[in-house]
Amino acid sequence: MRINRRWTRKPNLQTSKVFLNDDITASSSRTSESASLDLEHEVVSCVLSRAGSFMSQYLPSPSSSFSPPKTLEHNIEALKHQFGTPQLVHYAHKGGRFNLHHDWYDEPQTTTRGGRPWNRAASFFVWLEDACRGGETWFPAIEAPAVGGFESDGSLRRGKEEAQELKLKWRELEDGDGDGNSGGGTVFTPRNGNALFWINLHHNGTGDWRVAHAGLEVLSGVKSAMNIWPRRYF
Numbered sequence: 001m002r003i004n005r006r007w008t009r010k011p012n013l014q015t016s017k018v019f020l021n022d023d024i025t026a027s028s029s030r031t032s033e034s035a036s037l038d039l040e041h042e043v044v045s046c047v048l049s050r051a052g053s054f055m056s057q058y059l060p061s062p063s064s065s066f067s068p069p070k071t072l073e074h075n076i077e078a079l080k081h082q083f084g085t086p087q088l089v090h091y092a093h094k095g096g097r098f099n100l101h102h103d104w105y106d107e108p109q110t111t112t113r114g115g116r117p118w119n120r121a122a123s124f125f126v127w128l129e130d131a132c133r134g135g136e137t138w139f140p141a142i143e144a145p146a147v148g149g150f151e152s153d154g155s156l157r158r159g160k161e162e163a164q165e166l167k168l169k170w171r172e173l174e175d176g177d178g179d180g181n182s183g184g185g186t187v188f189t190p191r192n193g194n195a196l197f198w199i200n201l202h203h204n205g206t207g208d209w210r211v212a213h214a215g216l217e218v219l220s221g222v223k224s225a226m227n228i229w230p231r232r233y234f
Contacts, residue, residue, distance in 0.1 A: 012035045012088075013033040013034065013035050013088075013090055014033060014034065014035065015033060016030045016031075016032040016033055016034040016089060016098075017030070017034075018030050018101070019105065029098065029099040029101070030097075030098045030099070030101075031095060031096050031097055031098075032089050032090060032091045032096050032097075032098065032215075033089070033090045033091075033092070034087050034088060034089045034090065035087070035088045035090075036085045036086075036087060036088075037085070037086045037087065037088055037226065039076050039079050039080060039085070039086070040076055044086060045076070045079060047086075047126070047226070047228070048079050048082070048083055048086065048228065049079070051083075051124050051228055051230070052079075052082055052083075052230070054197075055122060055197075055230055058122070058199065081231075082230055082231060083228055083229065083230055083231065084229060084231060086226055086227060086228050086229075087226070087227040088128075088224065088225075088226055088227075089224065089225050089226075089227060090222075090223075090224045091132070091135060091215075091218045091222065091223040091224070092222050093218070094218060094219060094220055095217055095218065096135070096215075096217070096218040096223070097214070097215055097216060097217040097218065098214060098215035099214055100138075100140070100212055100213070100214040101212065101213070101214065102200070102207055102209065102211065102212045102213075103120050103123045103200050103211075103229060104119050104120045104200040104201060104207040105119050105120065106207070108205070108234060116233055116234075117233070117234045118231040118232060118233045118234065119200075119201060119205065119231070119232055119234075120200050120201075120229040120230070120231065120232075121199065121200060121201055121230050121231060121232035122197065122198060122199045122200055122201075122229075122230050123196075123197070123198055123200060123211075123227070123228070123229055124195055124196070124197050124226075124227070124228035124229075124230075125137065125195060125196040125197075125225055125226075125227060125228075126194075126195040126225060126226040126228065127190045127191055127192055127193065127194055127195065127223070127224075127225050128192065128224040128225055128226060129190075129192060129222050129223055129224035129225075130189075130190035130191055130192040130223065131221045131222050131223075132190060132218050132219070132220065132221030132222055132223040133218070133219040133220045133221055134216055134217050134218050134219035134220070135190050135215065135216060135217070135218040135219075135221075135223040136187040136188055136189050136190065136215075136216045137187065137188045137190075137196060137213055137214070137215055137216070138173055138185060138186070138187045138188075138213060138214045138215075138216050139185050139186050139187075139188075139210075139211065139212070139213045140173070140184060140185035140212070140213075140214075141185060141209065141210045141211075141212065142185055142186045142210065142211070143185070143186065144170060144171060144172040144185070144186040169188065169189055169191060169194070170186055170187065170188045170189065171186070171187055171189075172184070172185070172186060172187075173185050173186070173187045187216065190223050190225070198211045199211070201232060205232070205234060
C-alpha cells in the first residue's frame with residue numbers, strides 16, 4: 001500500500017490527541033500529526049476488508065461479525081460498524097514520539113446510534129512510510145521472538161540470510177536505547193508495507209497490559225502509518 005500524498009498535507013493533518021480523563025486532548029506524550037481516513041476511498045476500504053477477513057480467525061465471537069460485506073452498497077456501513085474511523089498518523093520532524101500507552105479504553109464507549117457499548121478489540125498498525133531513523137514501536141512486556149526456526153528436536157534454527165532479515169524487523173530494546181528507556185521488551189522497526197497486529201482485550205473484556213506500547217522517538221526523517229482499531233461490542 002502506497003501513501004496518498006494528499007493525506008499528509010494541511011489541512012488534513014492536525015495535532016494528534018489522546019483520550020485522557022474522559023476527554024480527547026492534545027498531550028506532550030504524543031507529538032505527531034494525524035488525520036481520519038475516508039472509508040469510501042478504495043484503498044482504505046480494501047485494507048479494512050482484508051483486515052476483517054484476517055481477524056475473523058483470531059477474535060472471539062462476541063467481537064461482532066468480521067465477515068467481509070457481500071455487496072458494495074452496504075460495504076461502508078459495515079466497515080464503520082466493525083472499525084470506526086481508521087487513522088493516519090504522521091511523524092515529520094525530529095523528536096516525534098508517542099509515550100507508553102494502551103489502545104483500549106478504560107471504560108467501553110457507546111455508539112451514537114442505539115448506545116451500544118464497545119471497545120477496541122485489537123489493533124492493526126500498518127507502516128506506510130519508513131524513511132526515518134528511529135521511530136520503532138516498543139512493547140516492553142513482550143519478549144523478543146527468537147531469531148530461529150525449529151529443528152526436529154525442538155532447537156532453534158534458521159539460515160543466516162533469513163536470520164539477518166528478521167533482525168531488521170524486530171529486536172530486544174537495549175538499556176538506554178531510544179528515549180533513554182530502561183531496556184527490555186521488543187522493538188519493531190518501521191518497514192513500509194508491513195503491519196503489526198495484536199489483541200487488546202482479554203475474553204472478559206478487560207484490557208491486556210502486556211500489549212502496552214510506545215512509539216519511540218524519530219531521530220530523523222519521516223514515518224507514517226495507519227491505525228486500525230476493530231471493535232468488540234458488548
